[in-house]
Amino acid sequence: MNLNAVDAKEAIEAVFRKDSGRILATLIRVAGGFDRAEEALQEAFAAALVAWSERGLPENPAAWITVAARRKLIDYSRAERTKRDKEDSIRYEMESRALPSPAEPVHMLLNSQSPEYDDRLRLMFTCCHPALNQESQIALTLRTLGGITTPEIAKAFLTSESTLAQRLVRAKRKIHEARIPYEIPPPHRLAERLAPLRAVLYLIFNEGYAASSGDSLVRRDLCAEAIRLARVLNDLLPDDAENLGLLALMLLHDSRRDARIQNAQLVILEEQDRSLWHREQIAEGIALLESALRRGPTGPYQLQAAIAGVHAEAITAAETDWRQIAALYATLYRLNPSPVVALNQAVSIAMSEGFAAGLSRLDELEASSELDGYYLLHAARADFLRRLGRTEEARVAYERALTLTVNPVEREFLKKRLAGLRQILG
C-alpha cells in the first residue's frame, strides 16, 4: 500500500495524539532525561513521514515510531561515545540507521504488562513533583503524557506560546539540574506524592469543564485527556480509593456534557434535559464510586463523586435528594473547609431547607471569608433572592456577579436571568 504525504501526516498525527505519551515515557527512562527523548521522538516522526509516504503505513505505526525513536537514542549515545573514544563508528551507524520495516513484528513492545507500562506512571510522578510549581506540573503533564501540542495548551490556558514554552524549558531544566527522580515513589512517600498528581489531573479536567474561557473544542479534549490519564492512573495503582473517586467524579460530571451547553449557552443542572446525559458513563462512575467507598478511606474526591452521583441518579431535578447532598457537603467541609465548598453547602441547604436558610448561610460566608470577588457567590445569592420573590435585590446581585466574570457563556446566562427579572420589574 502506498500512502501519499497527506495520509502519512494524518497517521502520524493519530499516533502523536494516542501514543506519544506512552512512547515518550519509555524514551525518557531509556535516555535518562527529557531533551534527548523528545529529540529522538521528533526525529522518529520526521523519519516516519518520509518512510510511510514511500513504503506505506506499517502494520503497527506506534510500534514503528517507538523502535525508530529508540534507535535514534542509540545513535545519540554511540555518536557521543565515538566522540569520546574517537573510534570508527561507521559500522554501528550503518546498523542503527536502518529503520524498522513496515512489517517488522514488534508487538512485544506494546504489551501492556511490559515495563514501559510503568513508565507513564513514573513520568506522571515526575511531571507532578511538588518541587515544580503547579502551572509547570499541568503544562508538563499535558505536553509529555497527553499528546497535546504546546500551542493547544497555550490556547486552553490562555497563555502565550512563548510563555508556555519557557515554562516547559524551565521545568525540564529543574528536573534535570535538581535531579528530580524518575520513579514511582516508595510506599511511605506515595500518599503525599499522589495528592499533587490527582490535583493536576482534576485541574486539567476542570479547565476543560468549567470553560473559564477559550475554544470549546480544545476544552473537550482537555476533559477527555484528564479522564484518559485518570484511567491510566487507576490501571497502574488500582487499590487507591481516591484514585477511583477521582475517575468516578470526572465521569459523572462529564456525563452531562451534552446537556450542559446548548446553543453555546450554559444550562444549569436543574434545567438540563436529562435524556441527554450519558447513562453508561453514569453507571460506570457509580460503580467505580461504590468500589472506592467499599475500599476506603473516604476522601474529598469520593465525596464529590458521591454528590455528583446523587444528582445523576435523580430522574428529574425535583426528585434530587438534597438532604443527602447537604449531608455530603457537611462531611466534605469538615475534610476541606474551603469557601467554595461552603458555597455549595449553602446551595444544598437552600434546596433542602428553603431559600431563606440558604441565604443566611451565604450571609455567614460573606462575612467570614474573602469570597466577595467570587462571581458564583453573587450568582447564588441572586438566585435565592429571585426565588424568594425579592426581585430588586436579586437584580443588584446579578449585576454584581456580571462584573466578576469574563466568561462569555457564564455572562450570557447571567444576562438572560437579568432580562427575566427586568420583565417582572417592568
Place this chain on the structure above:
Amino acid sequence: MNYMFLIYSQEIAEGLPPEDAMAIMEGHRAVLGEAAAKGILVSADALKPTATATTVRGNGSGYLTLDGPFAETKEQLAGYYILNCDDLDEAIEWAKRIPTACKGATGCIEIRPLHGVQIPAPSAPKA
C-alpha cells in the same frame, strides 16, 4: 574559628558572556588557590541558579514542598548542611528532619544543587 562566606549575586536571565564568566572563575581560583596553599580552605562550591531551588517548610502538621527559593525576609540564614543525596526526593526527606528553629521562631530549608566545582589542591601551581 571557621567562618562561612556567603556570596550574594544578582541573577540575570541571560547570564554572563563567556569571557566575563571565565574572568570571574579565574578570580575564584586565585582566592581559593591562595587559601588552599595556606591550608585554611574548608569547602567551597558554586550553587546552581535559583530556578533549581526547592523550599521545604514545616507547618505544624506536616511539610510543604515548594518550587523556588525561600523569600521570607523575616528569616535569616542560620546554618548549612552539605549532603550527598541520590536525588531531590532524598534531599527533601533530609530537609524535613533538619531543625529550623535555631534562631527562635520556625523557618524553612532551601535546597540548592551544587555545581561540584573542582577546588585547587593546596600544592596546585598558580598561574
